[in-house]
Amino acid sequence: MWFKHLHLYRLHDAPEIDAARLEEALGEQAYRPLGGSEARRLGWCPPAGRAGTQLLHELQGQRLITALRQERLLPAKVVKEELEDRVEAIEIAEKRKVRRGEKLTLKEQVYEELLPRAFVRSQKIDLWWDTRRNLIAVNTSSRKRAEELLDLLRETLGSLKVTPLASQTLPMRAMTTWLGDPGARPADLVIGDQVELKAKGDDGVVRGRQVDLDSDEMQQLLESGRQASKLALGIEGRLSFVLHDDLAIKSIRFDDALIDEASQTDDGDDALVRLETDFLLMAQALADSIERILAWLGGEAQAGGAVPTAA
Structure with missing residues (x-):
């Protein structure tokens, strides 16, 4: 249940649809078995898998829906x-x-x-819809897959106006500043040990894992004009992740304390209760973390406003 990657979207003019109507609408676009002549198919399926039949789980304004994507692999x-x-x-x-x-x-x-006769590859993709904050997040490493899921949701609802979440300060600019100037780092930001640096010209990409990001070598790379396009970060007591220059949040690892809190909740060995308990704890942690990340980046860029620049 715990998400590993997030592509984030701001929902504008949110459609007013209650849980019962949304469940019905999802059912109209539910997954059907892939036909023999079909290359791919995408449709909604129960987030709980075989443990449930609900296509929607909603708790305290947090919605969880899941799509099943299947495609035939014909090289x-x-x-x-x-x-x-x-x-x-x-x-x-x-x-x-x-x-x-x-x-x-x-x-x-x-x-x-x-x-x-081709092999079929199946992939489940979860979508989290925070109705209180008008935020949608898709649990996939691929922006293309996230957009496919939004297209399906748009078809399900009849309309859906979303834009990728954007910040006042470009992530690349902020991440480069945090690396080069420890004093500029927000108090609650924890620097990790993974980075990707891009050069403005054609000098390629430098990637580092399990490295000291405050080392002299790192400072020399920054002084040569390279900028951080990916950076491992953390929020103590919540999670660690890799922030990308398009504001995607990947390689998420939730804090042990949060996982322990979930595991200590009595679910009566009910798989649906466990799913909903984990989802609500996760959604609350992610919502708080996203707000912190946006604060680090100078707040959210307003739709229709000036496009932030890298310099």
């Missing part, structure tokens, strides 16, 4: 090899060259024939 190399074999067979049998248009038609046929 381009497999299609290419089969196509080459068929082209060669035709050219030998008919003693002529296969034209480009014929090859395209053959390629489509090969794809359609092989697709139903």
